[in-house]
Every structure is written in C-alpha cells, then in structure tokens.
Amino acid sequence: MSNHFKILFQKYIDQTINEEELVMFYSYLERSETDPALKAQLSEFWQYQELMGKGKAADKSKQRSLFKQDRWLEILMKDNQHHSKQVSALIKNATIDDLRKDRKEDKKRFWWGWFKKFFVMALVIVAAGAWYYVSKQEDTTAAEMAYVEKTSAYGQKSTIPLPDGSVVKLNSGSKLIFPKLFEGDTREVTLEGEAFFEVARNENKPFVVRSGELVTTVLGTSFNVKAYPEDQAIQVAVATGKVKVESEDGKSDAQFLTPNMVASYNHTVRKINISSYNNISNLLAWREGVLRFDEVPFTEVARTLEKWYGVKVTFENEDVGQCLIYGEFKNQSLDKVMQALKHAIDIEYKLTTDGLTVTGKGCPT
Known part of the structure; x- marks a missing residue:
C-alpha cells in the first residue's frame, strides 16, 4: 500500500494523476493521521523535499508552483508538522464533487493555455500564408510587367525565341520588345525596324505585332514586317497563313492578307494598300x-x-x-x-x- 501511495504522490507531482487516482491519493492523506507507517512515509517525503530544496530556492519555488492550484497540498507545503490534522479537517468538510470540480478547473486552465498557444500559432501560419500568397502575386504581377528588349545593331542580325515558342529573325538596325510571359488574351510584341516572324499557332491567343501606326494580328503563320522610322511606309509581306492588318487609330479598315500578298501603310495618307507579289522571296531574301x-x-x-x-x-x-x-x-x-x-x-x-x-x-x- 505504501508503494502505491508513493506512486500516486509522484503522479501528483508530475500532474499525470487522473480523477480516480486523485480521490485515492486524498484518502491516503486522511488515513495518515491514524496510520503510523503512512505517516512516517509522508514525513520522510517532506524531509526529502526539504533536503533537496536547500540552496535551491528557485527549484523549491518551481516545485511549489506545481501544487498552487490545489488547496490540499498548499496546506501541506505551508506547515509540515501539522499536515495530518489540517488535511483531515479539509477532507471531512469536502465532497468528491469538490475534488472533481477542482480537477476540472485545472484541466480547463490546462486546455485554455494550449488553446491560446494554438491560436497564436494559427495566426502566425495564416499570416505567413497570406504573406506568401501576396508575395507570389506580386512576383507574378512583376513577371507580367517585365519586358525584354532585343536589338540588332547595324551590320548584325539575330534570331530571337519568344516565350510561346514563336521565333523572330531580327534584321540589322532593328529592335523588338516583348513580355517575359505572354499573359492575358493576346501575345503582343512591338517592332521597330524589320523582322520575320514564325508564329506558333494558338487560336485562343492571337499574336499581335505593333509597328508604328500599324497593327498586325495572326493566329499562327509566317510573315515579314518592315517598319523603319525613316521609311515612308510600313510593309507587311505574308509567306504562309492569313494575316490581318489595320491602323492603330482604327481610321483604316482592316485588311486580310494571304500568301504572296503585301500590305503597305503610308504615314502621310494613312491608308493601307494591298498588292500581290509574284516573287515574295525577294522581300524575304535578307534572312539568308x-x-x-x-x-x-x-x-x-x-x-x-x-x-x-x-x-x-x-x-x-x-x-x-x-x-x-x-x-x-x-x-x-x-x-x-x-x-x-x-x-x-x-x-x-x-x-x-x-x-x-x-x-x-x-x-x-
């Protein structure tokens, strides 16, 4: 029985004791008044605690804090010499419901502490998630806004792959501007100079070339655009597929070109002229x-x-x-x-x- 008491007492110290064991533990305390062996063990326990507490005020204070929620042990800690009579009086005036109520309060405080910790952790996780989402959105927006500018100096030519798989051959003295990612409903690029486009087909996202005052739109085809600022006209020549050309201000009706057709937009009269070209390869020979x-x-x-x-x-x-x-x-x-x-x-x-x-x-x- 004495060993059982020691086990219950250790569980009490570790705060792992359940409700049924707590009731039994208190009954042992009550019986210590009439049980010399139990009383001796209890005294031995307190002497041991006193011995361990010498020179370790911080540990003793920490130990006391374990029991401060329980009115039974608080009495024992205050007065070791008269613990039996005081505990006996308290137990006689208490009921099992009181004991369970006290234990429930301890549990409430325990779970409330964990709840607060969990709530704070949840807030941190939500905040971190929100920050990550916003940062990714900002990164995506930045990517959408980021543009690439490629130039071919005089005496040079270059081949430029685009994000959608299209390929552009850029002639000398030309500049091409395009986004790092083609977002939205269209794939838009801006050309100054001359370039030959081989466009990857995508019927859901038209490819648009803005060259000065002329806008060229295709789904997937190959064509040449010549739009040097010093030239009097902008020229679009179609090698394959179908191309739509129109003025940027909308004052000229849209025109549709098929292979071997050339559109010429005059800056002065602001009109699109269409003509057939017997040998379109003459206009595209610069690529070779x-x-x-x-x-x-x-x-x-x-x-x-x-x-x-x-x-x-x-x-x-x-x-x-x-x-x-x-x-x-x-x-x-x-x-x-x-x-x-x-x-x-x-x-x-x-x-x-x-x-x-x-x-x-x-x-x-």
Missing part, C-alpha cells in the same frame, strides 16, 4: 544573307547598305541617288557590292572609316 534589288532607287539601296554593313552613305551628287538598281548579292562584302554597282551605273566610291562616299555624273541613259 542575300541583298536583292529589283529596280530600286539608289537612295533606298543606300539605306539598306547602311543597316546591312553599319556604314554611313553619302552622295556628292544627289542625282545619282535617283538611279535605279538591279542586282543580287549573297554574303558579299561592301567593297564587292560597290564594285558591281560601279560598273553598272558608272559611279565612283570611296570607302573609309568615316563611311562610304558615292560620286558620279548621274544615271546612264
């Missing part, structure tokens, strides 16, 4: 490193040479600029191109680090 001129004024040829080779072309006689040029040059140096033109239209030229100077009397009759 081919310069091809078919009855083109020398002034226009000069602008192409400036972009192609990265030089400045100057005419000493403006009449030479009106000469019409025919010819094809594949991966030729500027010097070889000018040698061919020299014999074709009777001109002279001078190529230096400052640029290309063209001289001559005029066009041959």
